[in-house]
Amino acid sequence: MKKILFVLFAFISTTAFSQTKLIEKVPQVEGKIVIPYEKYELDNGLTLIIHEDHSDPVVHVDVTYHVGSAREELNKSGFAHFFEHMMFQGSENVADEEHFKLVTESGGRLNGTTNRDRTNYFETVPSNQLDRMLWLEADRMGFLLPAVTQEKFEVQRATVKNEKGQNYNNRPYGLFREVNAASLYPYGHPYSWLTIGKLEDLDRVDVTDLKKFFLRWYGPNNATLTVGGDVDPEEVIKKVEKYFGSIPSGPEVDPMALKPVTIDEDRYVSYVDSNIRFPLLLFTYPTVPRFHEDEAALDCLSEILGAGKSSYFYKKFVLTQKAIQASTFHPTSELAGEFTMFTLPFPGQKLADFENEVREILKDFEENGVTDADIEKFKANYESNTINGLASVSGKVSQLASYETFRNDPNYIQKDLDRYLAVTKEDVIRVFNKYIKGKPAVIQSVLPNDQVEPAAPDNYEPKTEGENPFPTTDYSGLSYNRPDDGKYDRSKKPVPGQSPLVKVPTIWNEKWSNGMKIIGTESNEIPTVAIQLTLNGGHQLDANDPTKSGLASLTASMMNEGTTSLSSEEFQEELRKIGSSVSFYAGQNSTVLSINTLVKNLDRTLELAEDALMNPRFDSADFARNQKQTIEGIKSNETDPSSIASFVYDKLIYGDNHIFSVPSSGLAETVENITLDDVKSFYKKYYSPKVGELVVVGDVSKEDILPKLSFLKSWTGPDVKMPSLTFEADTDKTKIYLVDKKDAAQSQIRIGYLTDMTYDPTGETYKAYLMNYNLGGAFNSRINLKLREEKGWTYGARSYFETGENPGPFTASAGVKADATDSSVYEFMTVITDYRENGVTPAEVDFMKKSIGQQDALNYETPRQKAGFLRRIVHYDLDEDYVKEQMKILNKITKKELDQIAKDRLKTDQMVIVVVGDEASNIEGLRKLGYEIVKLNAKGEPVEGESMESGK
Structure with missing residues (x-):
């Protein structure tokens, strides 16, 4: 594509933009995949990229630093990832934990990621919040170090260790990448350790080492700021100059150049x-x-x-x-x-x-x-993947930032x-x-154990000590140079402008004589179409014969195995030729046919979808393979602490004989009972348009798409009667249920009870959601701040109400470090009890209202988000403007009402507490908490004679 190039060193408007020079403008070009942008450079070396897109009232801000774990050295690994954590812990003008709070109460989402080669921080917010996001990012770029303390360092070091425990040590196959990297790359090579680093390296460094790393690599000249969405480029430049212009450049950063890696033998x-x-x-x-x-x-x-x-x-x-x-x-x-x-x-x-x-x-x-x-x-x-990656402004901004960072283009x-x-x-x-x-x-x-032999005896052991053969970085002479803002008072938080007008998707509806409901919206930002056919029923239909639980899931798996005219392989290959997907899956309450395609391949994709739905192959060899995979997968979950905790928790919440006490995939013994004839019968009895709900989102009009879906309009099927399920919480008192997972690096905790609430977006369900927001629904909720940010015991903790057409549980959950198991249970229950007894604070009410009240701008941007919105409307028969009613409830709800909901809904005396961890090291501490302890195995079955009352 021909670029519109400008003189690199020509200043633009010396009065308004005296620090900023235009590098290039790239417009949209017909017939090409282009993300239009303007690229600028500030005097301090900061690269600024602006993408203007007014399709939704949102803006995405991304700051990418060209530093990852590859800039670390032997015995000092994990610094880049550590800084990803530290950059959320406040800066000179942003208080501790305030970064998450400010973005969340702005109705936004945020995160940061680190890989080998770069670290990025990003926020998606309503467009009136741009000023505040730029101020936040500039403050941690230019004013982080004055706020870095030894105490924060220690808490985040503990948090990183918990992340390592949860995502590596305690996760199945979690260490294979660490072993693989050390074995493939030479000793000292920056790819020979993982981004998260080595725990022993984190233990040996101090806060001074960390500050030096920041001073070397986190200057504006090693960063790209990308702003995309509902913005005016001229205004963006002014704001960026204001917030970033005075931050001094850091040391020069030269590209890394290492020889290609080779190994001489297996x-x-x-x-x-x-x-x-x-x-x-x-x-x-x-x-x-x-x-x-x-x-x-x-x-x-x-x-x-x-x-x-x-x-x-x-x-x-x-x-x-x-x-x-x-x-x-x-x-x-x-x-x-x-x-x-x-x-x-x-x-x-x-x-x-x-x-x-x-x-x-x-x-x-x-x-x-x-x-x-x-x-x-x-x-x-x-x-297809390239085009689908441009569905959101965040996707487009991320592409621009990545290409600039690694290609300078x-x-x-x-x-x-x-x-x-x-x-x-x-x-x-x-x-x-x-x-x-x-x-x-x-x-x-x-x-899986030392009785299984490797492919061959080990012949290689990664080197762990010796002189570093790779270049090192000189960190001497670095000092913090505080930006001089002149008359600008950076301590004053920017005040957001007027909230943008949120565009709820324009909806069309149909209902066919065969019982199927249809809802859709036209979305033409990218040339794709997403269609979702939901058949109500799913796993709850397994209640008709619990001895064959998992039948709904296995039937959905078999629907992916080709048609009467196309084998499983042939069917998938036809889809791969056009970059489309047609897939079936079953959940607790439904079976879903998901169709995704580029517009130009819509007709062929629908031909294949029709064939899959109407003419399933149901081959005996495919069945045998799917059945075996399912059984083995179920047995595999019995070794994973997180899966064990969730399984045991559901069994206790719903009761032994309830269908929802069994996972949707079933149990090994129930799946073994299923035959191919059972699958054929399930399809014949329960795959029916009379329980069908169809959602269409994409670059196609109602008039164009409905004729193409005639095969669904003419589809006939039987009446489907849903089994009658009872939901009764029978917990007489709060107990601990302990499952022994010997030598586990972490313990998995689940706490909760079965509520009597079904989904009601303008009733009790919504109000319970509002009540829980400050308890465990936001990052800076009480539960997460206590266990993660204050104690450093977990990578994340939360609580939530899970409701649908059937009642669901209130659940609080976390994976915690092993030696803090009893303390974590104590803090969970203390925080929940205090919230129940003393209620929410006025500041928390204000935060919740601001946060949830401004989230709507972000809720309808992508095809997936639009589909979810439409799915709720058609499934629960909601008014199209139910979100307006939610806003009225949000604005009117009071502290008194929220406090009463907490008293009613947080049943601290009737909680199930599941702990999966090392019994030997945890049992004494758990006994001291004063709850009865019941020991269970991984299948949720009592260990004979092991229930005990605990003294306080």
């Missing part, structure tokens, strides 16, 4: 993970960095080998029922890439055999080569797509020969 490594059922076999080859000329062809090779039902890995391992999962992927970063192939074999097989079969796959590929269809499917899917999206659309069969064969064929790899085995 490296066999293994470890034991007690949280898994299936062993893991992983091959990892070193490849190329992101944007390398061979990246696209390697991605294509990865897809041919391991993506979809026609892939080599699926046919060799999954189709033959040797493995529950097998695939390949090719992630790339700024300095290197990794081509990874993996299998999750069913228990009882030898990993050595799987290693041989993986090698056979590579030989088969070499002999068979690449087909035109392989290339066609790869390109179609890449184009925000306008790279079409070029990126072009390089993928240019891949040839010859390219794929060339990169296979260059990077994979006959090349050594890291071959990693993850074992």
